[in-house]
Amino acid sequence: MTTAAPPSTREVYRDLMAELLPRDPRLVCLDTDTGLFNGVDFGAGADRYLNLGIAEATLMSAAASLAKAGRVPVVNTMAAFAAARALESVKIDIALGNLPVRIAATHSGVSAGHLGPTHHALEDLAVMRTLPNMTVVVPGDAATTADLFRQSLDLPGPVYLRLGRNSVPDLPEGPPVLLGRAQWLRRGTDIALAACGPHPVQAAVAAAEQLAEEGISASVLHVHTVKPLDVAALMEAAGDSRTVVTVEEHWRTAGFGAAVAEALSELAPARVMRVAMPDAFVPVAGGQEYLLARGGVTAGAVAARARTALGRRRRDAR
Structure with a gap:
């Protein structure tokens, strides 16, 4: 009998969004044609899932506008694009205004290694941690991804959530995970x-x-x-x-x-x-x-x- 592989951190995040979007009217899920949410049924929250296409800078600016209107936007793109292609919009439109936008950055590090260096994200922590007001979160496994994402939703400012592409093993048991505490x-x-x-x-x-x-x-x-x-x-x-x-x-x-x-x-x-x-x-x-x-x-x-x-x-x- 084979045991199913544990999920990736991006899959945990996807399933959590499918659970939270229908329940929390503050949330808006903005996508960039990533395919992560293909086939996902958002139920009562379906009208708050918007696929903007491959337009990362526009994604960040749209999220900033929604945040100014009282929403909590969650944007989805690859880490390499969030930290480079869309950086000016993240800096000026989101971080400068200390707006509550959650940037769910998938394919971080070399988890998209098969796509080559254009899709590696080995600079994103350096970039995001230098931005004033930005909280930077790097979950270590599936369980901590869910816990930390839930905890991040009530923070007043922007959050960069670094997610991988591939299955990751569970970490050893430890104390409860608290945002901001090792x-x-x-x-x-x-x-x-x-x-x-x-x-x-x-x-x-x-x-x-x-x-x-x-x-x-x-x-x-x-x-x-x-x-x-x-x-x-x-x-x-x-x-x-x-x-x-x-x-x-x-x-x-x-x-x-x-x-x-x-x-x-x-x-x-x-x-x-x-x-x-x-x-x-x-x-x-x-x-x-x-x-x-x-x-x-x-x-x-x-x-x-x-x-x-x-x-x-x-x-x-x-």
């Missing part, structure tokens, strides 16, 4: 592993298990909210070792790891070592796991970075 998946004493996104969090969990076999105790933080960043949890996780290894499906430049380094350098000087995609376009097409492994975003790389950090600190202490 989720502790494991508590350790030697080093902190902080990750955002499904595959990076899975890599951090697997790395912590590898390190435990070697007598190294690692904390694992699922940092699903990149902005605002839970700096208090990061400081606590860094602990006596004052070392954090970050893991992300993003270019190394200006992403999640950079946000952690910025925060800790000001408030709690600590060593931050980043595991991320190299500063280069991915020149090949391929599956998500293959491209992440090719870029060095793996459990083995996380464990190796942790060993290096701890080894160097021990030599420095002599």
